[in-house]
Amino acid sequence: MAIRIALVGLGKISVDQHVPAIANDAAYQLVAGVSPRSRIEGLACYSDLGSLFAATELDAVAINSPPQARFALAREALNAGKHVLLEKPPAATLSELADLERIARAEGLTLYTGWHSQHAPGVAPSREWLVGKSVRAVDLSWCENVREWHPGQRWIWEPGGLGVFDPGINAFSILTRILPEPLVLTAARLDVPANCATPVAAELEGSVGEAGQFQGHLDFLQTGRQTWTINVDTDAGRLSLAMGGAELCIAGERQDVGPSREYPSIYRRFAALVHSAECEVDAAPLALAADAFLIGRQRRVAEFVE
Numbered sequence: 001m002a003i004r005i006a007l008v009g010l011g012k013i014s015v016d017q018h019v020p021a022i023a024n025d026a027a028y029q030l031v032a033g034v035s036p037r038s039r040i041e042g043l044a045c046y047s048d049l050g051s052l053f054a055a056t057e058l059d060a061v062a063i064n065s066p067p068q069a070r071f072a073l074a075r076e077a078l079n080a081g082k083h084v085l086l087e088k089p090p091a092a093t094l095s096e097l098a099d100l101e102r103i104a105r106a107e108g109l110t111l112y113t114g115w116h117s118q119h120a121p122g123v124a125p126s127r128e129w130l131v132g133k134s135v136r137a138v139d140l141s142w143c144e145n146v147r148e149w150h151p152g153q154r155w156i157w158e159p160g161g162l163g164v165f166d167p168g169i170n171a172f173s174i175l176t177r178i179l180p181e182p183l184v185l186t187a188a189r190l191d192v193p194a195n196c197a198t199p200v201a202a203e204l205e206g207s208v209g210e211a212g213q214f215q216g217h218l219d220f221l222q223t224g225r226q227t228w229t230i231n232v233d234t235d236a237g238r239l240s241l242a243m244g245g246a247e248l249c250i251a252g253e254r255q256d257v258g259p260s261r262e263y264p265s266i267y268r269r270f271a272a273l274v275h276s277a278e279c280e281v282d283a284a285p286l287a288l289a290a291d292a293f294l295i296g297r298q299r300r301v302a303e304f305v306e
Helices: 012-023 049-055 067-079 094-107 123-130 165-178 262-276 284-295
Strands: 003-008 028-034 060-063 083-087 111-114 135-143 183-193 201-208 212-219 227-234 237-242 247-250 253-255 296-301
Touching: 003 012, 012 028, 012 262, 028 049, 049 067, 060 067, 060 262, 067 083, 067 094, 083 094, 083 262, 094 111, 094 284, 111 262, 123 165, 123 227, 123 237, 123 247, 135 165, 135 201, 165 212, 165 227, 165 284, 183 284, 284 296
Parallel strands: 003 028, 003 060, 060 083, 083 111, 135 212, 183 296
Antiparallel strands: 135 227, 183 201, 201 212, 227 237, 237 247, 247 253
């Protein structure tokens, strides 16, 4: 039987990615949406989870709300016996995510952290190629225009909203997936606008394994061409991921990695986990973002103007 699923949070990411991924997957039936304000034409929509559960039979929810609200929503869904897919970042804090995993495992339910960038077509072959390689240096440049990708979304500048680490955590999700040795942050500078609680840019330093060096540059005010690149220098040459993992070069040669199908891949994996009632919780990308906030030296910069 198809998995009856509801979308919790009906913003841009739900409309652009989740709705079409579900619609094109026979494993699912999209039965409803939940949002206090937004609606999707042709879909039964409710203002809160209580109203949804009272009116609709369903098996799972995908929670795509701002991260500050995800813990309470996911906990309510798990306590109601529903499997849960969490959009990235899966929670506002590591302790929230750990508690959700505890509940899911105790109830025999699926909790899945859907790090969409880990499903980019260049990620799996990068992971495979890096096995057994000695990493000498990793250079990260993740720069995009917040006004284009998050127009008017004030939550991103509030505590728990992550600021530039909202896109930056996508890079962390790729790095923690592909690197053969752990990435450890050792220093961070966070540029925080005077009217915001979260950074608009960041400079990062760290280590990879025993000898590898890491440098990262995050910028939320990039204009023109957006930049989502990771370069990994090894004893066997350079691996380069571009366009968020959609393009891969190894030793200067472009690799054929196929088309990007991040969200269809997420939903295919979620269906498999639901049918076996397994959890798959990856906290590593969120831990790196938390580390940056813990050790980061803050620098106040000009106010952010929408």
